[in-house]
Amino acid sequence: MSDQLIILAIIYPLFVGVVTSLMPCRERLLAIWGMVHLALANLLSLGLLVQTLTEHQVTYHLSGWAPPLGIELRATVFSGLISWLISAVALVGFIGGRDTWKDQVGERLPHFLALFFLLVAAFQGLCLSNDAFNLYVMLEISSLATYGLIAFGGGRAYLATFHYIVMGTIGASFYLIGVGYLYIKTGTLNISDLAQILAGVPWTEAYILALGFLIIGLLLKMAVFPLHLWLPNAYTYAPDATSILVAPLSTKLAVFLMFRVMFDIFGGVIDDNIPSWSLFMVLLASFGILAGTSLSLAQRDLKKIFACLIVAEAGYMLGGLWLHDPRGNVGALFHLVNDAVATLVLFLVVVAVQESVGGRNLGHLSGLFRKSPLTAAALIVVAFNLIGVPPFAGFFSKATLITGAIASGRLEFVVALLLASLGNLVIFFRILERAYFPSEEPFEEKWTRSKRGDVLGALALCIGLFLIVLGLQSNTIMDLFIRPVVPL
Amino acid sequence: MSLIQSGFIYWFFVVLLMIGMYGAVGKDNLVKKLIGLSIFQTAIILFYVSIGFKNGPATIPILQGGHGEPIKDIAAASYFNPVPHVLMLTAIVVGVATVGVALAVIQRLYAEYGTLEENEILDKIANS
Amino acid sequence: MKRLALVMSILLGLLLLKGTADFPQFGDPNSPASAGHPNSSEDSHVSVRYITEAYGETHVPNLVSAILADYRNFDTMFETTVVFTAGTAIFLILRLPLGVLARRRSKAEMPRTLPPLARDPILEMACRVLFPPIQLFGLYVLTHGHYSPGGGFQAGVILGASFILLAIGFDLRGTLSRLPESVYNPFTALGVAFYIGIGLLCLVLGGNFLDYEALRQVVPLSSQEIRSQGILLVECGVTVTVGSVIFAIYTNLVSRGLHREGL
């Protein structure tokens, strides 16, 4: 049984999603149904994580054909961790988004949940598949499910979704061209096979372009600065139940995919060729960080502020991956985990704020502390994390990134990281100032305490405190999960 | 001499890709953008399909005489490479699925703003 | 924007052309894609391996079907899921909650409706005559996909198209009264569920996911025959999903998700 865990981690949410679309639209029933199945999916992923820890690498041959013939799944310790992270974020997102179902989903609930589960399955597939073309299919399912989940929010979500569709499809097509260029030169699609072949070839134009197209495609999916245009609006106008799931995972999985393209496919050749690429990519990342942070500074809508922060965070990880230094890679991957959790908290806080004060503009935040202390506390926790205060995980990931950048002499990246921390300080100062020190007393009589807001605030706070655990245990986590997969 | 069954097809694929890219990015009308996207995707499909072609005695990847007695001694050089064809079946279906979702979004946009031109929609958003 | 797009596409074209110069000779039977890369071991030259061995292993002369539904059937399963996902997403986007619809109607903001179309006896008769052969052809494409071009996807689209023809030739409401949404909508999910179910059955019987060999424990057939039949089974699942999703997408798109009036 245990050798089937890896396939079950993908198939289980998929099957549940397909069955969910046949369920009757009864809210309580569906809530319990979804919760139970996501909990079970969590157990499966956790089992996979334990298995990867004991066996270091789990492989699975689909339909019984050995790898180059059939499709192969492969889990390293890190992808085991990501797999569990996906299930866990999905469970929390499910619980956090449940309150918004009534207003935003209505009678379409079974179909909404079906897409939710399909998205989880596609994310799992993205993280576990070891076949370059299968990854494209997974990329497309996750995008299609995301389009549906964002667009049903209505209003401005439609135009945002359309932009997302155009840019997402172009990104996926670039990825497909990259895979095609690799296929015409090597004749295989299996990632391990590709790595083996590429290790001994002369590095010619077709390979450079293959790498280039794969990277451009993934940059579009990651929403790094000049290619970020789709992200802020899409995430801002998405229904809350969607953004809680999509925002923490979508761009991070693109980062993970880029890591795999760089080191699993091109691992053998990239070391000799990375310097010229690195020069450009780290510069791009530094610009991306600064641009994302300044975009965020200009916003007044809490959700949009956080959506723009995602653009900045993508820059951190991009830069870390291309630093040409193992510490940079470790930092980038640790930041990936930390950022997924932090973004989850951010978007939970958005829902909690909306429940507690009835709006999410900066103006609404006035007196949040009095109205929902737990939500305000969660906001502080995640602010500390994003600014990079020890002992939060954000501090350790940034510290690792900065040591990596200094070791490889990329001072512009260091400057961008420090400036971004400063920018985050300003952003969260503006938010927290209003939340804790309102300029005028709010009208107490008009306002009733929201129980849901408090519950969500408590949930956000719990996960936020998990960031401290992540920070205190950062070295253990890096040793256990990240250093084994980063080539030294 | 044949143009389709020669390296010239790469030029053709690149030209179609450029047309599609221009349509998808440069056009203002949402449906036109989508048409550009479709052309873009067919160009990629053409590229993959051209990978599978083989000169010489090769023919389509359906074994000859499959209805009768078991076939023996199949030479790889006598059939086109079927792998890119398999991949492109998937890509075509994915493409049409994307187009369907995008068209649904377009209908909603039209219901919301009463136009299909992107700049007019942006104007209406800015004015509201 | 236009100028930027032009520059971008020309740049893209130049890049792509630069890459094609480095490709192996067009149509070379010994190119890496067709004959395997010299750096990899002999038995991992997939294309050669598929062409020479696939018939012996699956008894399917159409190599594309064999690879699609056996060697790479995991891809195909997700491809079917893509179709299902698209159908669900379109449903979610176009079917507004009743509350929103009511608000729309009160504000008289319903999008424009088409003028009622006159019934055309010639058209209706033509549809009536065409409908059965199209469906028959769909089934032929499905079952003959092992031997000729065709398979689950094409068959599904043809079957779905036959119903679309009815909806266009007659009217949407009449078609939907014969084939209501409550009937065809479950099939969108059932096809995928059937496909996944086959995979899970293989898994329960002790094989890997979608390894048709495991089915031999319940169906006593030779290894090649069971693969051939397994391919047919999953293609049936694909057909059901694709056919019903194509029809569902059409009905939702053409009536803006309301199903009141179509073309």
Added chain:
Amino acid sequence: MTWILEAFLLLFIIGVAIAALESKCLLTSSIILGAYSFMMCLIYAALGAVDVAFTEAAVGAGAGTVFFLATILRTDRKTSR
């Protein structure tokens, strides 16, 4: 001599692709896109990909065009650019 015919076909496809993008009427555009898809089927078939050609004819040219038509008849068929 086939290359003359083929050159004609290839040029025609490029012309059709541009016409689909530049036509002032969206209905025309989408019908032209269907024609474009069918002609691409010819190319796929000429390159030996019969299954791909069949799928493109059924899915791309058939279903895709119908979806485009359904949407355009439900929205606006004119475009200024």
